[in-house]
Amino acid sequence: MVDRGTDVRDGRRRLASDVMNESGTLQEAYERLHRTGPEFEGWLSNHGPMAVEAMVRHGHDRDVHRWLDGYVARLDELPRGSSPVGAEEWRAALGDAGRLGDWLAFFDRELRERPWRDVLETWWPRLLPGIAAGATHGVIRTGHAVHALLQQPGQEQRDEVRLAELGQALGYWAARWQPIAAFDAPSGTADPERAIAGVPRVPDQSKGINHRLDQLAEVPGWASSVAALRPAADAEQARARLAELADAATLRYLTHAHGNPVMLVHAATAPTAVLRTLPALPPHLWNAALNAAWAASAAVTAAYAPADARRALSDVPDGPDQPEEVFELAVRHGDEHVIKLADTALDVHRRTGNPAALAAVTRAATLISPFS
Known part of the structure; x- marks a missing residue:
């Protein structure tokens, strides 16, 4: 027995x-x-x-x-x-x-x-x-x-x-405390996916991130694009919108990562980090956390987004389709950005069930040089 x-x-x-x-x-x-x-x-x-x-x-x-x-x-x-x-x-x-x-x-x-x-x-x-x-x-x-x-x-x-x-x-x-120029609290009607799509690019993308962020205040449409996000009515809605923002930025990586495959990882991992911090914070701080995370994601998008999107699902090499295997792929690859994106993408896949979240990791692994 x-x-x-x-x-x-x-x-x-x-x-x-x-x-x-x-x-x-x-x-x-x-x-x-x-x-x-x-x-x-x-x-x-x-x-x-x-x-x-x-x-x-x-x-x-x-x-x-x-x-x-x-x-x-x-x-x-x-x-x-x-x-x-x-x-x-x-x-x-x-x-x-x-x-x-x-x-x-x-x-x-x-x-x-x-x-x-x-x-x-x-x-x-x-x-x-x-x-x-x-x-x-x-x-x-x-x-x-x-x-x-x-x-x-x-x-x-x-x-x-x-x-x-x-x-x-x-x-x-x-x-390294650094504010983002010309950013007001969201007041629009757009969901995170539509709001990110409306962020304009900085005109001079020839140098590093500080040079790019310095241009934001003068970029036509920057202030209105970041204001376009629909604000959260309460703390729980702020948490839900933060998750939607991380989801949208991760899925967007699949079609826009060629703009800068390393830096655009942070458009997704920054709001994820804020989302994971919320349980340690009192709810009255959650709405400001959403607004700042949106500012960060939008700024990285403006700084590094390519001029054109690509229908990446058709040209991503075959990769694993199970979350555990995707993270193992990231560890084998070794680059810290691929590992961090995989960490975020597994959260996104768990929330949405969208296979594009896992494909984004394969995308990163093909575009970013392996760490050795």
């Missing part, structure tokens, strides 16, 4: 063991990465913490250290602070990249002295207007860090390594 009770108990022990192993892998990965800075080679963003959090959460913890062995070698050392950010001067220090080390030290101290949810609630509305920070990587890294904390039921206040990751994310965001 089969002892089904024993089977269940063994299964629970295996599940508990898997969770412990994954948690340990993420902790080890964060410890390795926290010896490095949020930027490298000028001001390229360190994607390591975001990628490993996604890999562990999707069950690829065994691949994390192998991936890190190659990635960490590219990174710079952790910057040191020289002039502490004071309680009364934080506004003047926002967006001062020269004080990156000071901001990292500030949030490290904040998160040692106060509950992390209180710190997030205080600083979220201060940082949100500068959501373009680090080409939106400030908010994206914050979203991954918060998501990692929320995956630790009953241990949220005790995991110092995850708290340290949140501190580095917030510090990076504060140091």
